[in-house]
Amino acid sequence: GAGGVLGLLKARAQTPPWDEETFAPMKTLGAPLSEYGQRSPFEEGVVRYISPNLRTRHSGADFAPLEKLEGVITPNGLHFERHHGGVPQVDPAKYRLVIHGMVERPLVFTLEDLKRFPSVTRTYFIECAGNGQNGYRNPPDPNLTATRSRGLASNASWTGVPLALLLKEAGVKPGAKWLIPEGMDAAAYTRSLPLEKAMEDVLVAYAQNGEALRPEQGYPVRLVVPGWEGSIQVKWLRRILVTDLPAMAKDETSEYTDVMADGKVLAFTWVMDPESIITYPSGLQQIKPGFHEIRGLAWSGYGRVTKVEISFDEGKTWRQATLEPPVERYAFVRFKMPWHWDGKEVVLWSRAWDEKGNTQPTREEFFKKWGRNNRYHYNAIQAWRILPDGRVVNGDRPLGQQAFGPVGGCDGEVFDG
C-alpha cells in the first residue's frame, strides 16, 4: 500500500509533489460524447474582469484575462467587451445590411449574400482606445494585473468580405470620401471612416476564430478595421452611409478625442500605438527562484511588430526577446525570454517596436506629450516588480506628489475602479 512509502516521504523537509491521491487508482468511465464542448469546471475562474462599478451597467467595458491565456488567440468567450447600449440579440435570418448615400445602386444584403462574396480570413487585434487607462493613476495602483493594465485588447482570426467589394458592387459616386457605419444596438452607434481605409483592408466580418461572431463582438456582422481603435470597428452593423463629410459623431468628438499636454484636443487618432505587456511574471502572481520563461504579448496598429525588448534595470540596458512565429501584421505577437530568477528584487520592463520604427514611451515621456486628463491611447511601458518573496507587483514609479487617476472613458463610468 501507499501508506508506508508516503509516511517515509512526509518526513522530508520539503513537501514533495505527491500525496495519497497521486497514487489513487484511476476512475471509471468518463463523460460520453457531447455536441458542443464546455470548459473544465476547474477553469471557471478564467473570466473577463468586470469592474465592480460596471456590473449592472449597459454601457461599459470588460477585460480579457491576458495573464491566464497562452499563444496569441483570444478565446471567443474571453474577448474583451465594450458597448454603449448593451449587446443586442439579432436574428440572422432577419439581418440586413444597407449601403446607400453617394452610390450608383443602393443595395441591401442578407447575411447569405455577404457570405457568397469572396472572403478573407486574417488574424487581427482589436484594442479599445481606452486600454491602459489604469496607467493614468498616480501613485500607480499596487494591485494592478496584466488584465487590468492592458486587457481591453484581444486577438482573433476574423472572416468576412472586404468592404471594398461591397462598395464596388454599389458603385461609389465621385466626391464620396466618408463612410458612416451604423450599429443596430440601442445607441444606433455611428462613426466616420475614410473611404480610403475601407478600400484598403476593412472587413465586413461574420466569423471569429472559425465560428459565427459572438454577440458581444457584433453578431452577426461587424466591421474589422485593422490596426485602428476598437470603437470605430462598428458592431451589429446595419448600414453604411456613403457621404462626403464625417459625422463628427458623439464618440469621435465628446469621446475618443485626446487631450494633449499642450491643451490641444486631437480628433481621429485612429491608429493604435505599439504596445507590449509581460503576462508572466505579472502583477499579483507569485514566482519561485529558478528558471522562468518571461512571456508577453505585443502588437501595433502600424503593422508588424519587429522587435520586443526587455529591461531588467529600468531602461538602462535592453535585451531582445524571441518573437514566436507566425508574426502577422496588426496582430498579437507572443514574445518570450528564458530567465533565471536569483531571488533578488528586480523590475521588468518590456517595449515593442514596429515596422514603422515606433516604440513605447516611458511614463515620463508619455505624459510629456499626452495630458494627464486624457483618457485614451495610453501605451507607456508597464513595469513589474518581483519582490524578494516572489510576489509580483506593479513596478511603475509614482510621478511627482500629485495624486490623479482615470476618471473614466465611459462617459463618467470608469472602466475599472
Added chain:
Amino acid sequence: GAGGVLGLLKARAQTPPWDEETFAPMKTLGAPLSEYGQRSPFEEGVVRYISPNLRTRHSGADFAPLEKLEGVITPNGLHFERHHGGVPQVDPAKYRLVIHGMVERPLVFTLEDLKRFPSVTRTYFIECAGNGQNGYRNPPDPNLTATRSRGLASNASWTGVPLALLLKEAGVKPGAKWLIPEGMDAAAYTRSLPLEKAMEDVLVAYAQNGEALRPEQGYPVRLVVPGWEGSIQVKWLRRILVTDLPAMAKDETSEYTDVMADGKVLAFTWVMDPESIITYPSGLQQIKPGFHEIRGLAWSGYGRVTKVEISFDEGKTWRQATLEPPVERYAFVRFKMPWHWDGKEVVLWSRAWDEKGNTQPTREEFFKKWGRNNRYHYNAIQAWRILPDGRVVNGDRPLGQQAFGPVGGCDGEVFDG
C-alpha cells in the same frame, strides 16, 4: 408608414429581401457585460455530429461541423472528439506527470512545473486515422455531408512544452528507443512513440486556442504529435515510460492497423496522408446560380500543403485554388476559388498536394492499394455533385456492383451509421 411601400413591393414577382420587420425600429438596451461569453442562441444548431448509434456510448467519436466553419481554427467547443473510455474529469491541482523507465532521473511534474518550461505555440491539425471512413461505403452515401466525409479532423493553436525538454531533464539512458505515453482515462490508454519523433517536435500541450485544453481534448495535458494520426496523441497524459521496445498495445495492433488490398496488415502507419475537402458548396447544401466562392480545407501530415487543385470534369483538367496565408506546416489550410455557377449539373473534385509531392488518389486508385475492409487512412478525392436545382449531393461514383460499407473503426461501433 411601411405598409404602402411594402404593399407595392409585394406585387413584384421575385420576393425582395425585406418585409415589415426589416424597417422595424431598433430595440432597447441589450445584455450587460458578462464574464464568459456564450454563442448566440441562433447558432445552437452548429454542433458536432454524433452518429445516432453512439449517443449513449463511452467509446466513440464525433465530427467537427466543417462546412459550418470559416478560416482554419476549429473552435474549442467544436473540435472533433474520440475516446475509448469517456472523458475523465481531472483536477489540475492534483495532476501529475511521471517520466520513468530508461532515464537517469525519474521525475514527477506538476502542471505548474510544466508551464514553467520554455513553451511553444503552434497551429497543428489533429486527425483521427478513421477519418473518411464513410468513403468505404458502396454505393456511396447520397446524404453525405462535408462533416461526415472528413469531420474527424480539427485544427488548433496548441501551447505546451517540447517533450524533448522534459526528456533531457530526466536524462534518457543509452539504448532507449521508445516512449509509452499513458492516459488517465478509464482505459489507461497507451501507445508507442519513437523517441526520435519526440525529440523532433512533439509537444506536451496544456493550452488550445489560447485557453486551457478542453476536457475532450485531454485537459489538463495531452501529447500533440504533429502530422501523425490522432490516436497516438495521448490525452489526459499521466506518465511516459521510456523503454527499448514498442508495447504493441491493443490500439496499435488490433486497431489502427491497415488491411491492404494485397492482404498485408500495416503497423505504425502514423503519418496522415494529404487531404482536402470542399466545404462550400458541399453535401446537402443548396446553391443558386451566379457567383460563388468555392471554399475548402486541406492538410497533410507530411508538412506544408503546397497546392490545392479543383476539377470540374472529374479529373480530366485541374485548376489551381488560392491558399490563404499564413500557410503553416501540419496545419489546416483554407483554399478558395471564385466560380460562377451557370445552373448546369456539375461535379466538383479537389485534391491537395504537399511539400513531399504527395497528393490524393481517386477512389479507384485508393482501393487498388488499400483493402475494402480497411478502416483507416481513407483519403481519396471527395466529389460533390451540383444538381440543376442547386442541391449538392455526394458526387462519388459507385465502384462495381458489390455493396460494402464501413463496419466501424471503433471496435465494432461504427463511427457513423
Added chain:
Amino acid sequence: LALLGLAVGARYNLGTPISEELAAQYDLRPVVLPDGRGLPPGEGRVDEGERIYAEKCASCHGARGEGYPFNRLVAEPFPITPATEPAEFAIGNYWQYATTLYDYIRRAMPFGAEGTLTNEEVYHLVAFLLYMNGIIDAHEPINQKTLPQVKMPARELLQLDPETKRRFPWLTLP
C-alpha cells in the same frame, strides 16, 4: 472552362437594389452631418426643452445637467484645459459641434428608451442644453438652418491627429 470567367473588377451581382424611398424608410435615425444635412424640419425652443428635459432626462443627468448617476451635460461655456478632470467634460466645455447634439440625442437618448423622441422634441432638448451651457440665448430658435451655425467654444481646441493628417492629406475637420 467558361465556368470561371469572372473578369477583374466585374460586379458579383449579389445583394438587391433598394429604392431611395425604401432606403429612407430604413434610415430610422438619420445621420446628422456638421453642415446640417440630416436635420429634419422643425424648430426647438428652450422653455419647451426645459419641460421635456425635466420629464425624460433629469433623472439620469441631474436637475440642471450637473450629472449623476450618468454624465454631466452642463459646463461653463469655456473650453477645458489639460487640468480639467474628464468627469467635468460636458457640452459647454468639450463638445465641438452643435449638430452632434441633435444626432446623438435622436440616436441614443433617453438611454433605455432610444428612438422614442419626436424630431421636434429633440430640437427642444438641443435648444435647452445649448442654453444651459451658455452657448445660446433663451429665445434663440434652433432649426435646420441655425443649428449648423452655432459655434461651440471647444471647437478651437480641436485639431487633426498628425498621423491621420499624414495618411490622409486631403482630410480637414469641418
Added chain:
Amino acid sequence: LALLGLAVGARYNLGTPISEELAAQYDLRPVVLPDGRGLPPGEGRVDEGERIYAEKCASCHGARGEGYPFNRLVAEPFPITPATEPAEFAIGNYWQYATTLYDYIRRAMPFGAEGTLTNEEVYHLVAFLLYMNGIIDAHEPINQKTLPQVKMPARELLQLDPETKRRFPWLTLP
C-alpha cells in the same frame, strides 16, 4: 547581466525526482512489452478463465465471445483476408501479439470497472480467450514465461508501414 545565463543544454531543474519505488507505485497498470516485461508473477488456467469470463465479460462480449453488444473476441485461428469484414476481426484472426491481451485486459477491462481485476484473474482470462480462439490447448498454463512465446496466426500478416520504415530505418516489429 548574469540573470540570463542559461547555458545551452543545461537542465532547468524543474520537476521533482521520484524514487523507482514510488514510480512503481504510480505504475498502476504496468505496460506489458512483447518480450514479457511488465507481466506479473502468477499463472492462468483456461477453466478458471471460463468461470470469470461468464461472470464479468459475457454480458458484453457474448457467452462464447461471439460479440454483442460489444466486440467479438473469438474467431477461427486463421488470419483474416482482405475479404474479411472488420466486424469479424478478433483475437484468433487479427491480434498479432499474445502479450497485448494481458496488457489490454488489465488496463481497460471490464469496461466501466477498469482496474478491478487481480493479476491472477487477468492470466485466467487470457488463457481462456487464447483457448477459445484455438491458439492454445485447454491445459496450457499461461504465465510470465509462456505468454510471450505464444505465436498468433495474424502475426505473419503484419508488416511495417513503408513510410515508417523509411523514416526510422532501425525500426523492426517485435
